[in-house]
Structure formats: structure tokens, C-alpha cells
Amino acid sequence: xxxxxxxxxxxxxxxxxxxxxxxxxxxxxxxxxxxxxxxxxxxxxxxxxxxxxxxxxxxxxxxxxxxxxxxxxxxxxxxxxxxxxxxxxxxxxxxxxxxxxxxxxxxxxxxxxxxxxxxxxxxxxxxxxxxxxxxxxxxxxxxxxxxxxxxxxxxxxxxxxxxxxxxxxxxxxxxxxxxxxxxxxxxxxxxxxxxxxxxxxxxxxxxxxxxxxxxxxxxxxxxxxxxxxxxxxxxxxxxxxxxxxxxxxxxxxxxxxxxxxxxxxxxxxxxxxxxxxxxxxxxxxxxxxxxxxxxxxxxxxxxxxxxxxxx
Numbered sequence: 597x598x599x600x601x602x603x604x605x606x607x608x609x610x611x612x613x614x615x616x617x618x619x620x621x622x623x624x625x626x627x628x629x630x631x632x633x634x635x636x637x638x639x640x641x642x643x644x645x646x647x648x649x650x651x652x653x654x655x656x657x658x659x660x661x662x663x664x665x666x667x668x669x670x671x672x673x674x675x676x677x678x679x680x681x682x683x684x685x686x687x688x689x690x691x692x693x694x695x696x697x698x699x700x701x702x703x704x705x706x707x708x709x710x711x712x713x714x715x716x717x718x719x720x721x722x723x724x725x726x727x728x729x730x731x732x733x734x735x736x737x738x739x740x741x742x743x744x745x746x747x748x749x750x751x752x753x754x755x756x757x758x759x760x761x762x763x764x765x766x767x768x769x770x771x772x773x774x775x776x777x778x779x780x781x782x783x784x785x786x787x788x789x790x791x792x793x794x795x796x797x798x799x800x801x802x803x804x805x806x807x808x809x810x811x812x813x814x815x816x817x818x819x820x821x822x823x824x825x826x827x828x829x830x831x832x833x834x835x836x837x838x839x840x841x842x843x844x845x846x847x848x849x850x851x852x853x854x855x856x857x858x859x860x861x862x863x864x865x866x867x868x869x870x871x872x873x874x875x876x877x878x879x880x881x882x883x884x885x886x887x888x889x890x891x892x893x894x895x896x897x898x899x900x901x902x903x904x905x906x907x
Contacts, residue, residue, distance in 0.1 A: 603676045603702040605737050605766040606792050606810050607641030608825045610634050610817025613866055614650035614663065616879040622659060626875055628670050633874055634818060635671040639825030641811070643671060646696075647680035647705055649815035649862050654881040661695050668700040676702035678737065678813070684709045686727040697732040704728065705737045705768060705813070708747040715746060718753040725761045736764045737794065737813075740780070742772035751776075751783060758784075758791055766792040768813045769804075778807050785810060799854040802843035805831045815861065816853055819868045820846060820904070848901040852894050860887055867892050871899060 612634055615626035635643060645667045646652050646660045655663065667677050679701035683689040686709075693704055706728060712720070725736060738757065741747040748771060749757065758764050767784065771777055777797065784791040785808070794813040797804035801812065805828060817824050823846050830839035853864050866878035867887060880886065899905035 601702075601733055601735070603642070603735055604792065605642065605678065605703050605735060605794060605813075607812075608639055608817065608821065608828050609642045609644055609678060609794065609811060609813040610637075610640060610821040610824070611644035611647050611649040611813060611815045612667075613815075613818045613862060613869070613875075614645075614655075615866070615875055615877070616881060618877065618879060620879065620881055622662070623876075623879075624666060627663070627666060630818070630869070630874065631667060631670040634821050635675055637821040637825060639829060640675070640817070640821055642676040642678050642702065643667065644678040644680065644705060644813060646682070647678075647707075647815075649818060649865070650680075651862065651881055651884070652680055652682045657692070657695070660692065661699065664696060664699040664701065672700050678703045678705050680705045680707060681728065682707045684711060686724045689724065690727050690731045693728045693734070694731045697734050701734060703735040703737060703766075704732070705739055707739045708741055708749070710747070713746040716749075716753075718756050721749055721753055721757050722760045725757055725764055729761050729763050733763055735766070736761065737766045737768050738764060740767045740769050740771055742770065743776070744772075751780060754780070755783070758787070764791070765789075766794055766811075768794050768796050769809070770796045772797070774800075774803065774807070777804055777809075781808050799850050801846060801850070802827060802831075802839060806836075806839075816849060816865060818862075819853075819865050819872070820849055820902075823902075845902045848898040849904075852891075852898040859884070863887055864891070864895055868895050868899060871896050871905060 615623040679696035792810040794811040795804040795809040798814045827842040869875040
């Protein structure tokens, strides 16, 4: 087992964006520059790709393989890479997992299959994760959705999954409830060995971290990884006064990134990087469409309020 197979997801893990050209092909040069920019931030522990933030639903298997290869080429020697496993079927999830292991990933972020919106049984989740674990011993992160949509795992199911699949070592928590988030942290991080809870409650990140998460995994880290790292470090040091000051800056970006409709969150982050001079264009793939000028102006004002942009 190599060192990357022993990586324990923790700390600040930004999920990067995927730039596109006007013809909707992947803009590899801009993606490389974006990777270098995010990876240069002090205090981050890994990078996530092939996930929601990279519009993975619109990417083919070969494109995902290429995205991982570029990521490995640019930053693989410096940082662990978390690769998303976005698939509705367990056999395709296996194929993606094997590709990611072969491509140098250090952990896999496993999305819940869409069929769970019709209902789920614990056996289904266990089978899905077991099949992935059959083809790789990379550490697995379960993406925990809100329970109301059907794709979230009830806590008893999560416990059964962890007991059945020892390589399931963390969750990316998007449960949407402070009470449930607290309950999961207490149940999972006190296990032996602990299962880390990585908050992705980026709209209320300060509050979620104070509950005691062992890390965060967030798409807004594509824009504010430095502020997220500073916030996490302040909370870990129990310096809540400093954490509050950092939160006051993050608040402005969260208000525009995570506005309704929520589906445009990464669309807005691309526009933010254009405004910051870090991307040449904010092209998204259909069915996403470019946001309009008034909303882009609100993003510009938020970046100014956060101290990230002067004009």
C-alpha cells in the first residue's frame, strides 16, 4: 500500500473549477493556471476535482480521466488529489474508481446515486461502496446529502456502511441541518478509528466548523481557499474573535455564491475568478447558462466587501 492509499482526508480541501473554451471544450491552459493558483495557498491539505465544482455531470469518462491527468501533472507531487466518483450505477462507479486509482488520486469522493431519490435501503449503499472498494483500497469519502431529497444517508445507515467498508474514512457533510451535523460529528469522529466529518456547509461555514468538524471540502475554495484556511486554523486554535473577523469577510461571498437558484453556485464562482483576473471567461456547459450582468455586478460588490477586489 502506497502513502497516497493511506491518506486520511482532513483539513481544508478546496474543490477546483473547470474552465471551458467558448466551444465548450476544456480550457486546459486555464485549468492548469487555476490549479497552480489554488494549490499555492498555505494551509490546504488536498485538492478535489471531478466533482460538482468541475461540472462533472457534463464530462465524459475520457474527459474526467484527462482532468485527473492534468491535475496530477500540475500538483500531484505537492498535494493529495481527491477525485469524485459521480455515477448512478455501481459498475460505472467501479470503472471510475479504478481509473482514479491508476491516475494517482489519493482519495475518492463518492456521490450518492440519483436512484436514491426513489428511496434507499442500507443494503444498497453498502453494496455500492463495497463494489468500489473491490477495485481500489483508496480512502473513500461519502458525500452526505440532505435527508429530504432521498440521497442523504440516515446515520444508522452511515454506521453500517463504515462497519462494512473499512476504507470509508470520511464524509463530506451537506446534510443541511446543524442538529444533524452535530450528531454526525459526535457519532463519527469519536469512533476508533475516527471517521472525519468534512463540512461543505459553505453558506454557514463558520457555524459548521465551530461544531468540531475535522475539515472542510468546499467549491468556494476555488475562490477563497486562503480565507477558508485562515478560518479553519482560527477555529482549531479556539480563537473565535479572529474566526469571527474572517467569517465577516467570507459572509459576503457566501451570500452571492449560495443565492437562489442554488444550481448557479459554481457558475458564480467562475464569474468571480474572471472579475479577479484569474480566468479569461466564465463559460459553463448546458443545461447551465451564463448569469446576467446585474448578478455579476452583485458578485463584484461582494468581492469588494470581502476585501478581495479594489475596483
